[in-house]
Amino acid sequence: MKDVRVTHIGGPTTLIEVAGWRILTDPTFDPPGHRYAFGWGTSSRKLSGPALAAADVEPVDAVLLSHEHHADNLDGAGRKLLARAPVVVTTRAGARRLDGRARGLRPWATTELTAPGKPSITVTATPCRHGPPLSRPVAGPVIGFALRWETQEHGVFWITGDTVLFRGVREVPERMTVDTVLLHLGAVRFPLTGRLHYSLTAAEAVELCRLVQPRTIIPVHYEGWSHFTQGRDAVAEAFAATPDNLGQRLHWLPLPSQGTAG
Template sequence: MAPDRLGGSCNPLALLMERSPQWHDGRFHNRLSRVDGPMWRAFGEFFFGGSKHRRPESPLPVEHRTAADFAIVPRSGLRVTWLGHSTTIVEIGGARLLIDPVWAERASFVSFAGPKRFFPPPLPLHELPNVDAVVLSHDHYDHLDEQLVRTLAPRRLRWIAPLGVGGWLRRWGVPPGDVAELDWWQSIDVADVSLTATPARHFSGRGLGSRDRTLWCGYSIAASDARVYYAGDTAMQNEFSEIGARLGPFDLTLIEVGAYNKLWADVHLGPEQAVLAHRLVRGGVMLPLHWGMFDLALHSWTEPIERTLVAATRHSVRIATPRPGGMFEPSLSVPSQRWWPDVPWQTVEEAPVWSTGVTLPREA
């Protein structure tokens, strides 16, 4: 029987985990198996190889935000603010959603070591405006910030997460009644907005013994006049076409483009597959996420956006490139500034990344 995440006994939520089609043999699984490269090689290259440009050499341009910036209602009904990596604030249908919020200095289980952010949070936490829900995709350190959860828990917010992740939230002080946990394709309403957890191809865990004991997902976020797709962390999967058919088209997609490598091609998309995923879900404007804030792979820190722009140009996909802290309404104005420096990077021909097992064509 499925254990209550971190609780030690069974409860109704644990039974939901056990009944999930994704749960068997004591943990959650992807629909496609994951093929990883040799672990020794991955660790060796991460610590002793890779690009010499994995971190910026000078401070990055950041658009600083305060609560006052959110006091003005979006003219179009849809506005997004990129706070770096995968942290965004999506305002849609009169609701304000805080997605995968990370304010921590490091994406790590300790405060003194591990990937360190390239810039301070563009929005100080004490300036965070009222939000209708905090939306989480999975429990990795670069998406789930323990100290932030502990800080926000007394505010009695709604927390929406995939199955099992609520165990961490409750442990860190979030009242059980504030947490909703979803399986893939399950939906929940926040005000007049419908959120549907969508399949993703990734993994979970925050340390020894927790590998794949919680689920991972993306989200469709739908109001009467706008739709947004957030992919979460994912590799390429056949389900993108199904997501587009069932829940699209989308005015805006938020899709990860960084932290990829051929040694873990079944964990992250990479730029070319990210653009393909955007097209498969029937996206309009694409906002690339999961790059430019943490050193989580071997590529140069600007390579994800450079390769994304090349692939997007090839397929006539409109890309938004806001500075960290940038705020925009996709139907009114899409930021296209090139705010990052020119540093060496590898092309798809030099460093291809393609996920295994998919029946989709390899389009770069």
């Protein structure tokens, strides 16, 4: 996408720079080594640290937070950053838990990012289901984000959020044209629930991108945590096997290198 710069900080955390805006997604800045409980007997250990410290990323104009109740999308250092962010956009339940410091959106609702001297950006919340059918009471609500601004030429910038492939995300290409997709992957699994997965598998990602047909695919949320079961190799292999050359649209951003848990 023209005039957009995306920096991968680690896991789902990216800095999106466009038209003078600095937009941060799912802030995770804790060092590696700690184990985090995700509820219902599940947990994960952080294996690698962020490529940049929060102080190196700030100031930011807005934070897009797909959900605030899992530490691989919002950790302790990320929560401290939220308090300094002028705008936070997240789920309605998340906004309530953040004591009203965020704008809460339900799927397909919109909000505007506005600032003097910058073009406005329309943020549309897109559906997510963070696990198999009927898992929402356990996994909690999640949203993705579609960003639209005046100078876009080919379509929106879409951040999928943590989701599996289901009817809700299949609706995205029916409602909008996507130029670039920030694709949350990892095929998250936990020993407690066996082969059930809670984020896109490589095969699901291929199927989704065939539906969406983005010009640019940026994989994130596939490394740095023990509950990810598919990394870069599995994703690259799945996309390389497609007859329509979807693999040529993959853009791998540099991986975090600041720290690794022993």
